Amino acid sequence: MTLITDVRLRRVLDSRGNATVEADVLTESGGFGRGKAPSGASTGEYEAIELPAQEAIANARDDALPRLIGEVHAGNQRDVDAALHAADGTDDFSGIGANSAVAISMAAAKAGADVLGAPLFQHLGGTFRGNEYPxxxxxxxxxxxxxxxxxxxxxxxxxxxxxxxxxxxxxxxxxxxxxxxxxxxxxxxxxxxxxxxxxxxxxxxxxxxxxxxxxxxxxxxxxxxxxxxxxxxxxxxxxxxxxxxxxxxxxxxxxxxxxxxxxxxxxxxxxxxxxxxxxxxxxxxxxxxxxxxxxxxxxxxxxxxxxxxxxxxxxxxxxxxxxxxxxxxxxxxxxxxxxxxxxxxxxxxxxxxxxxxxxxxxxxxxxxxxxxxxxxxxxxxxxxxxxxxxxxxxxxxxxxx
Ligand SMILES: C=C(OP(=O)(O)O)C(=O)O
Ligand SMILES: [Mg+2]
Incomplete structure (x- = not known):
């Protein structure tokens, strides 16, 4: 039911007015999730690599989408994220960009939750979560x-x-x-x-x-x-x-x-x-x-x-x-x-x-x-x-x- 049937990527604005990546994930049974990548200014030297939004989108379309669409279930977050790593092929996401990766990862999680009809926190954390707040x-x-x-x-x-x-x-x-x-x-x-x-x-x-x-x-x-x-x-x-x-x-x-x-x-x-x-x-x-x-x-x-x-x-x-x-x-x-x-x-x-x-x-x-x-x-x-x-x-x- 949560088999991914489409992933759409687009460039949208972030709060600084810079371009960032938005991902939509759609599933076989009509599930939908949307995620957007944030962006740092005081970034750490060892962070995963954010590519310019258009480049991240183009690379993810070429390399990640074929490994996701019709291949992976949005409800299985580890499979989705393993597919993103495999598509990227580097250890710092410099292939598809950490911005494409995180947008797709978050969108898939939301699509998985949507199919379940559960809040995202419950899909990610399980049924016993939701009583403690940060x-x-x-x-x-x-x-x-x-x-x-x-x-x-x-x-x-x-x-x-x-x-x-x-x-x-x-x-x-x-x-x-x-x-x-x-x-x-x-x-x-x-x-x-x-x-x-x-x-x-x-x-x-x-x-x-x-x-x-x-x-x-x-x-x-x-x-x-x-x-x-x-x-x-x-x-x-x-x-x-x-x-x-x-x-x-x-x-x-x-x-x-x-x-x-x-x-x-x-x-x-x-x-x-x-x-x-x-x-x-x-x-x-x-x-x-x-x-x-x-x-x-x-x-x-x-x-x-x-x-x-x-x-x-x-x-x-x-x-x-x-x-x-x-x-x-x-x-x-x-x-x-x-x-x-x-x-x-x-x-x-x-x-x-x-x-x-x-x-x-x-x-x-x-x-x-x-x-x-x-x-x-x-x-x-x-x-x-x-x-x-x-x-x-x-x-x-x-x-x-
Ligand atoms: C949120 C922070 O800033 P940035 O996103 O610029 O890294 C931080 O340093 O904790
Ligand atoms: Mg900090």
């Missing part, structure tokens, strides 16, 4: 590769850890976003928004820490539950090999100084989450920081692990981090993403399912987080391509999908 990490203030002339640290993320429901958590993050707007206005600090909708004021990182601290406290008082915050440092973007250190507006920090700096911020602000505090090649420094603060906060590898089981295994073996960011397009298929989550879970690492800075209205990651019992999802706080996922989580919680 805490949304909301990007509130940001800079780095996502906004010019703003903070050096890429993301300051609200974390409503005490929220009684996903709905309350989503609204709390939006309120923190609004509160930061008001604080910036009080301080006469004009601010536009970065690629993910976070405020991008021209302030020092220290001032951003103060503003976040004030905003989460105010909103926590209003909402009546605990709201903490965390960071995506995007350390690989700050690290400069020639300088042998992390380059900030106010100077260069050696690796030891960077570890000290992050550890101090964890203590000072009770940070619950620190993503990519160090360079993507420095497992050892990740392990040192995890040793120091891993019992107080999540030390999460994004560019470090790139959703890749081999890189995660290397990290686990030396105690680098205690958490992994999961971005399906970093690795190319849902199967690979779920394998990374399962390996993480078996080894006591928490999974944080994540959007990209270039996004679409696709909601697959909301379902993936629920399907895998991921404790966190990072998918912004405001902006249509971000609220698409947040509102889908509210619907999942309300049994309305």
């Amino acid at each position: 805490t949304p990490l909301g990007n509130i203030i940001g800079g780095g590769e996502h906004a010019a002339d703003a903070t050096n640290i890429q993301e300051f993320l609200a974390a409503p850890v005490g929220a009684p429901s996903v709905e309350e958590a989503v609204f709390a993050n939006a309120a923190v976003h609004q509160e930061v707007h008001d604080i910036l206005a009080d301080r006469d600090l004009p601010a536009g928004k970065g690629d993910e909708g976070a405020w991008a004021p021209s302030v020092s990182d220290d001032e951003a820490f103060e503003i976040m601290d004030e905003a989460v406290e105010t909103v926590a008082d209003d909402f009546g539950f605990a709201i903490a915050f965390g960071l995506d440092v995007a350390g690989a973007e700050l690290y400069d090999e020639d300088e042998d250190g992390y380059v900030y507006d106010d100077g260069v920090k050696s690796t030891e100084e960077q570890i000290e700096y992050i550890a101090e911020k964890v203590e000072e602000y009770d940070l619950v989450y620190v993503e990519d505090p160090l360079d993507e090649n420095d497992y050892e420094a990740f392990a040192d920081l995890t040793d120091r603060v891993g019992d107080q906060t999540l030390v999460c590898g994004d560019d470090l692990f790139v959703t890749n089981v081999e890189r995660l295994e290397a990290g686990i073996s030396v105690g680098a981090g205690n958490s992994i960011l999961i971005k399906p397009n970093q690795i190319g298929t849902l199967t690979d993403a779920v394998d990374a989550i399962e390996l993480a879970t078996r080894n006591g690492y928490e999974s944080v399912v994540s959007h990209r800075s270039g996004e679409t209205e696709d909601t697959t990651i909301a379902h993936l987080a629920v399907a895998t019992d991921a404790p966190f999802i990072k998918t912004g706080a405001v902006g249509g391509e971000r609220t698409a996922k947040l509102n889908e989580l509210i619907r999942i919680e309300d049994n309305a999908v």
Whole structure:
């Protein structure tokens, strides 16, 4: 019933106005699924390869479609994703493009769910899933590769850890976003928004820490539950090999100084989450920081692990981090993403399912987080391509999908 009878690929816009790949998968019994590839800006060195959209579409039409249409059942995600790997023939999806691969992988999952008449999270996670919801990490203030002339640290993320429901958590993050707007206005600090909708004021990182601290406290008082915050440092973007250190507006920090700096911020602000505090090649420094603060906060590898089981295994073996960011397009298929989550879970690492800075209205990651019992999802706080996922989580919680 879920035999794939057609796959249609087209170029559509992402949230930055760039071209991305949209895939439709149709099945024998009338099932339909549509998936769209997101796109990073602060991409990790070891990510699967995104090709220009037109090239990814042309290559996937030539190589992947013949292996899918009439050959594979959309309901069997491992078969779909194995066919994509076989069609690609490389170990980084540089043949058909990770953008074509992930769009088709997600579209097939939705077509499989459609035939079953089940919500996507249930098709992916099984019938016993759907009662645990991830805490949304909301990007509130940001800079780095996502906004010019703003903070050096890429993301300051609200974390409503005490929220009684996903709905309350989503609204709390939006309120923190609004509160930061008001604080910036009080301080006469004009601010536009970065690629993910976070405020991008021209302030020092220290001032951003103060503003976040004030905003989460105010909103926590209003909402009546605990709201903490965390960071995506995007350390690989700050690290400069020639300088042998992390380059900030106010100077260069050696690796030891960077570890000290992050550890101090964890203590000072009770940070619950620190993503990519160090360079993507420095497992050892990740392990040192995890040793120091891993019992107080999540030390999460994004560019470090790139959703890749081999890189995660290397990290686990030396105690680098205690958490992994999961971005399906970093690795190319849902199967690979779920394998990374399962390996993480078996080894006591928490999974944080994540959007990209270039996004679409696709909601697959909301379902993936629920399907895998991921404790966190990072998918912004405001902006249509971000609220698409947040509102889908509210619907999942309300049994309305
Ligand atoms: C979402 C992120 O940004 P990008 O998509 O630009 O890699 C990130 O670094 O976690
Ligand atoms: Mg990151």
